[in-house]
Amino acid sequence: MITIKDLGFTYGETGGLKTITLNKEKGHMLPEDRYVLKNINMNLEEGRIYGLLGENGVGKTTLLTLLCGLKKPQTGSIDIDGHNPYDREPSFLADQYYLSDEVAPMNIKAIDYARNYGKFWEGFSLEKFIEIMKELETDPEQKMTRMSFGQLKKTYISFALACNTKYLFMDEPTNGLDIPSKAQFRKAVTKHTREDSVIVISTHQVRDLENIIDPIIILDRQDVLLNATMAEIAERLYFDYTSDKTDDALYSEMIPGGSIQVTLNQTGEDSKINLEALFNAVHQNKELIKGIFNK
Amino acid sequence: MEFNSNKSIYLQICDAICEQILSGRLMPDERIPSVREYGAEIGVNPNTIMRSYEKLTAEGIIYNKRGIGYFISQDARDIVLEAQRKEFLENELPAIRRRMALLGLDASLIIDKA
Numbered sequence: 001m002i003t004i005k006d007l008g009f010t011y012g013e014t015g016g017l018k019t020i021t022l023n024k025e026k027g028h029m030l031p032e033d034r035y036v037l038k039n040i041n042m043n044l045e046e047g048r049i050y051g052l053l054g055e056n057g058v059g060k061t062t063l064l065t066l067l068c069g070l071k072k073p074q075t076g077s078i079d080i081d082g083h084n085p086y087d088r089e090p091s092f093l094a095d096q097y098y099l100s101d102e103v104a105p106m107n108i109k110a111i112d113y114a115r116n117y118g119k120f121w122e123g124f125s126l127e128k129f130i131e132i133m134k135e136l137e138t139d140p141e142q143k144m145t146r147m148s149f150g151q152l153k154k155t156y157i158s159f160a161l162a163c164n165t166k167y168l169f170m171d172e173p174t175n176g177l178d179i180p181s182k183a184q185f186r187k188a189v190t191k192h193t194r195e196d197s198v199i200v201i202s203t204h205q206v207r208d209l210e211n212i213i214d215p216i217i218i219l220d221r222q223d224v225l226l227n228a229t230m231a232e233i234a235e236r237l238y239f240d241y242t243s244d245k246t247d248d249a250l251y252s253e254m255i256p257g258g259s260i261q262v263t264l265n266q267t268g269e270d271s272k273i274n275l276e277a278l279f280n281a282v283h284q285n286k287e288l289i290k291g292i293f294n295k
Numbered sequence: 296m297e298f299n300s301n302k303s304i305y306l307q308i309c310d311a312i313c314e315q316i317l318s319g320r321l322m323p324d325e326r327i328p329s330v331r332e333y334g335a336e337i338g339v340n341p342n343t344i345m346r347s348y349e350k351l352t353a354e355g356i357i358y359n360k361r362g363i364g365y366f367i368s369q370d371a372r373d374i375v376l377e378a379q380r381k382e383f384l385e386n387e388l389p390a391i392r393r394r395m396a397l398l399g400l401d402a403s404l405i406i407d408k409a
Contacts, residue, residue, distance in 0.1 A: 183338055191335035211339045234303055241301050270303040
């Protein structure tokens with residue numbers, strides 16, 4: 001379980017400790033406009049694959065790097081099973097993996113990289129690494145410096161899954177993957193992760209991850225607009241593919257053959273959630289959405 | 296697996312299993328894949344599969360043997376048949392009737408005269 005309380009973070013040349021003014025009543029305070037993340041509150045539960053969505057620059061990567069202990073929260077706290085990630089205790093780090101958006105080509109074979117670096121993770125399995133590489137159609141005997149960006153990405157995805165950690169954070173993992181690999185990625189994430197794991201995947205490519213991510217988190221500038229399971233979303237919102245336009249639609253978009261509309265779910269009927277339409281509906285109705293999901 | 300219609304994914308998975316029961320591809324007391332196996336096979340979140348299995352269990356179409364897995368019920372076929380006949384008579388047939396009326400077609404066309 002991850003508990004995030006009043007989390008705040010800022011960058012900038014005068015960022016960090018220098019801009020903090022000590023206020024005895026309210027604790028450490030930062031100038032309002034410098035925050036990337038501010039007052040972020042949420043809980044992330046076991047056995048879930050969270051999809052972290054948000055426009056460019058809202059702090060998705062910042063949040064992931066805070067969760068894995070690469071950055072220090074400037075206000076508020078993150079608690080992961082009683083640990084503060086920034087303490088970076090070795091036993092805690094051995095049970096989590098952060099796959100960054102940009103991956104480094106090492107001047108060794110993929111299999112040697114896995115053999116050498118896998119030692120840092122308790123649950124790492126070289127057999128599993130080879131198996132996933134095979135599923136993603138990538139040769140583990142190839143030198144990483146000779147790989148294309150997509151192949152390199154697949155190598156790191158295989159490594160991340162082979163670490164078999166409880167906590168797995170992936171930043172835009174499907175960027176650079178070819179078309180067949182996207183389906184293979186979805187299957188691999190379901191097949192090769194622990195049942196008690198907490199997985200957080202940030203993405204703009206919602207179609208790549210449709211049917212895999214649940215719950216959905218929508219991050220906005222200094223706010224969490226939504227953190228809900230697909231079942232909770234389908235209960236409250238209705239996605240209609242129709243030629244009739246409804247006046248009270250929260251969002252509607254023309255598509256070939258009609259339009260997709262998002263309305264409040266009045267009938268209790270379940271519909272198929274379209275993540276792009278959901279994202280746009282949430283963005284156009286921020287306060288309303290927060291209201292109906294926080295009930 | 297391709298998901299197309301407006302129906303939510305977990306209901307489409309239920310439909311796919313019911314189809315296989317009707318066609319005889321799944322037989323009584325046959326084990327179906329675990330939530331995770333099925334999820335990995337079709338690239339869908341295991342929690343979604345769980346929702347489908349819970350619905351089918353509540354309807355008596357499948358049953359759960361603790362620690363072993365999910366199996367097709369003895370009378371699964373009868374339950375699915377009854378539910379789908381009801382669905383056809385209440386929704387699909389009236390829709391066909393409306394469509395035929397709209398196109399000015401006679402109801403006797405449905406009966407195959409050959």
